[in-house]
Amino acid sequence: MTAVSVIRAEGLTVEFGVRRLLILGRKAGAVQAVSNVDLVVERGETLAVVGESGCGKSTLGRALLRSVPITAGRLEFMGRDITRLEGEPLRALRRQFQMVFQDPYASLNPKMKIFDTLAEPLRVHTTDNAATIRDRVMEMMAAAGLAPDFADRYPHAFSGGQRQRVAIARAVILRPDFVVADEPLSALDVSLQLQILTLFRQLKAQFALTYLFISHDLARVFGFADRIAVMYLGKIVEIGTAREIYAAPVHPYTRALIAAAPSPDPARSTARDALTLQGELPSPVNPPKGCRFHTRCPMAMPVCAEVEPPMLGIGGRHAVACHLVTRP
Amino acid sequence: MTGPVLEVQNLSVTFQGDSGPVHAVRDLSLSVAPGEVIGIVGESGSGKSVTMMSVLRLLDTRRTEITAGRLAVDGRSLLGLSGRALQDMRGPVVSYIFQDPLTALNPLLTVGRQITEGLRRHRGLSRAEARAWAMDLLRRVGIPAPELRINQLPHQMSGGMRQRVMIAIALACDPKLLIADEPTTALDVTVQAEIVRLVQSIQAERGMAMVWVTHDLALLARLADRVVVMYAGRIIEDAPARTLYAAPGHPYTAGLLASTSRIDDPFTEQAPIPGTPPDPRVIAPGCSFAPRCSRALPRCLNELPDLVAQGQDHRLACFNPLPGART
Numbered sequence: 001m002t003a004v005s006v007i008r009a010e011g012l013t014v015e016f017g018v019r020r021l022l023i024l025g026r027k028a029g030a031v032q033a034v035s036n037v038d039l040v041v042e043r044g045e046t047l048a049v050v051g052e053s054g055c056g057k058s059t060l061g062r063a064l065l066r067s068v069p070i071t072a073g074r075l076e077f078m079g080r081d082i083t084r085l086e087g088e089p090l091r092a093l094r095r096q097f098q099m100v101f102q103d104p105y106a107s108l109n110p111k112m113k114i115f116d117t118l119a120e121p122l123r124v125h126t127t128d129n130a131a132t133i134r135d136r137v138m139e140m141m142a143a144a145g146l147a148p149d150f151a152d153r154y155p156h157a158f159s160g161g162q163r164q165r166v167a168i169a170r171a172v173i174l175r176p177d178f179v180v181a182d183e184p185l186s187a188l189d190v191s192l193q194l195q196i197l198t199l200f201r202q203l204k205a206q207f208a209l210t211y212l213f214i215s216h217d218l219a220r221v222f223g224f225a226d227r228i229a230v231m232y233l234g235k236i237v238e239i240g241t242a243r244e245i246y247a248a249p250v251h252p253y254t255r256a257l258i259a260a261a262p263s264p265d266p267a268r269s270t271a272r273d274a275l276t277l278q279g280e281l282p283s284p285v286n287p288p289k290g291c292r293f294h295t296r297c298p299m300a301m302p303v304c305a306e307v308e309p310p311m312l313g314i315g316g317r318h319a320v321a322c323h324l325v326t327r328p
Numbered sequence: 329m330t331g332p333v334l335e336v337q338n339l340s341v342t343f344q345g346d347s348g349p350v351h352a353v354r355d356l357s358l359s360v361a362p363g364e365v366i367g368i369v370g371e372s373g374s375g376k377s378v379t380m381m382s383v384l385r386l387l388d389t390r391r392t393e394i395t396a397g398r399l400a401v402d403g404r405s406l407l408g409l410s411g412r413a414l415q416d417m418r419g420p421v422v423s424y425i426f427q428d429p430l431t432a433l434n435p436l437l438t439v440g441r442q443i444t445e446g447l448r449r450h451r452g453l454s455r456a457e458a459r460a461w462a463m464d465l466l467r468r469v470g471i472p473a474p475e476l477r478i479n480q481l482p483h484q485m486s487g488g489m490r491q492r493v494m495i496a497i498a499l500a501c502d503p504k505l506l507i508a509d510e511p512t513t514a515l516d517v518t519v520q521a522e523i524v525r526l527v528q529s530i531q532a533e534r535g536m537a538m539v540w541v542t543h544d545l546a547l548l549a550r551l552a553d554r555v556v557v558m559y560a561g562r563i564i565e566d567a568p569a570r571t572l573y574a575a576p577g578h579p580y581t582a583g584l585l586a587s588t589s590r591i592d593d594p595f596t597e598q599a600p601i602p603g604t605p606p607d608p609r610v611i612a613p614g615c616s617f618a619p620r621c622s623r624a625l626p627r628c629l630n631e632l633p634d635l636v637a638q639g640q641d642h643r644l645a646c647f648n649p650l651p652g653a654r655t
Contacts, residue, residue, distance in 0.1 A: 222594030
């Protein structure tokens with residue numbers, strides 16, 4: 001394969017300081033929101049990152065866009081090391097990176113007309129004249145399913161679904177090389193979720209985009225993502241193609257997530273109760289030793305509390321970090 | 329006693345908004361039998377929460393107009409009841425669990441105090457008796473170390489634990505009807521699964537009736553005996569769960585079902601419902617769903633379809649229902 005990966009992360013770690021003493025402001029400890037993550041995103045693929053709140057999936061997405069400082073490890077974008085890039089070179093890179101956020105009510109400037117919201121990235125990052133900008137904005141609005149007369153209106157006139165279309169159009173208008181979408185569906189109603197997911201799919205086909213799609217909803221991403229990475233307490237615990245993960249999930253956490261997803265079929269929905277988790281997510285300030293999941297794992301063995309399981313390939317593009325695989 | 333636990337006839341709820349009246353609920357009739365579990369499903373603004381909140385008048389009465397032919401819980405009419413009389417019914421007769429336990433709980437009172445409040449008020453228990461009872465309840469809703477938790481404040485607990493506390497409070501006075509309004513929407517899926525299972529087991533054990541309000545049809549599949557679908561302030565379909573999921577009659581129900589994520593069949597491409605829900609300030613003369621409906625007939629735009637019985641146990645408001653649904 002000759003193509004260069006869009007993103008290549010090795011040992012990526014993001015730490016946030018925790019201050020305990022208010023007056024002295026001393027750093028009392030650190031939370032590793034993302035801990036030693038290896039990840040590759042290929043051009044043109046959709047990689048979904050799935051996990052529950054606090055697993056570090058949003059921080060991972062931001063770290064890949066250099067929006068939060070990287071504590072350790074290495075990050076490459078199109079083969080170039082950008083781990084410590086600063087200043088003007090980093091700003092220039094922003095044009096190729098875009099993000100879509102969860103809450104379309106908070107992510108759009110309420111004082112900007114839709115036209116200006118979409119035109120701003122072009123004004124900042126290109127030398128296009130006003131006429132070209134107008135054409136590109138109107139073309140983008142059409143692609144995003146927004147009626148032309150929306151251009152002169154303000155965000156407050158729109159519903160959540162329409163605002164999310166605007167936010168996506170703004171992210172895509174510069175034809176970025178890499179788009180991170182952070183829970184872009186979770187603030188929307190069910191019928192709109194599918195509309196927006198369909199829009200993501202159409203725009204990807206039209207503009208050859210590469211997505212990192214962050215979601216807590218595994219059921220929703222199976223049919224949308226090419227590959228899925230499952231995160232737990234700052235670590236990727238399983239990764240593979242959507243079909244590999246669906247057909248043969250290996251990590252007990254992945255299996256629990258699948259078992260917990262409700263299915264709209266009264267006959268089938270109670271059949272998969274066997275694998276449910278006890279307890280709640282441990283504090284990331286003091287993560288469990290060994291495998292971080294062992295405190296909630298229904299299949300934990302003594303070794304799991306002692307040794308952190310390495311990520312091992314198990315055929316195809318499927319890899320998992322679990323002692324059930326290392327010691328069958 | 330076989331009368332319904334909840335009877336709602338011709339309920340309408342209108343808010344005085346800044347830009348004119350908002351017709352949140354329009355001419356809604358519904359009844360819930362003792363021990364029955366009903367799911368009310370609809371999207372934001374469909375009126376599903378407002379309907380249930382108007383039962384015990386939990387809405388701001390200064391800006392809300394509630395009219396109904398009959399509104400009764402456990403055979404007692406609630407229309408014209410004083411605030412005091414309504415308060416007496418909150419707890420022993422009807423209890424609520426809401427989406428966000430952090431706003432529903434008092435941040436300044438220990439969870440023990442919040443659970444015992446209802447017990448002391450409605451059951452006249454002494455402080456010690458109420459505390460012992462509260463401890464049992466906390467244990468029943470799966471809270472480890474209740475003797476420690478009972479003295480904690482809500483912010484010292486996780487979201488899942490707080491929701492368990494809410495459930496303990498709601499169950500404290502053994503209500504005849506439990507209204508759960510999106511109680512798991514703010515929770516992670518694994519915690520959601522636990523909470524659903526917990527509420528289900530308590531419902532089965534006590535035989536209380538339950539109304540579960542949600543936007544998620546998938547969640548209701550494992551919970552509800554009967555599912556009521558709302559759109560733009562009206563019930564558009566009401567059917568036993570098995571019928572509704574297997575052969576929905578209303579094109580909106582079918583569209584919602586087709587939009588729901590399917591963990592059992594995630595790779596089949598789904599077709600979204602086009603368009604957006606209507607503005608609740610504008611009442612169209614016809615069916616509110618007609619502008620988005622692929623089966624709409626000319627009359628659907630001008631004439632409002634009544635909610636009528638389609639055979640036993642099935643009500644439908646549609647001039648051109650899906651063929652499978654005709655019973």
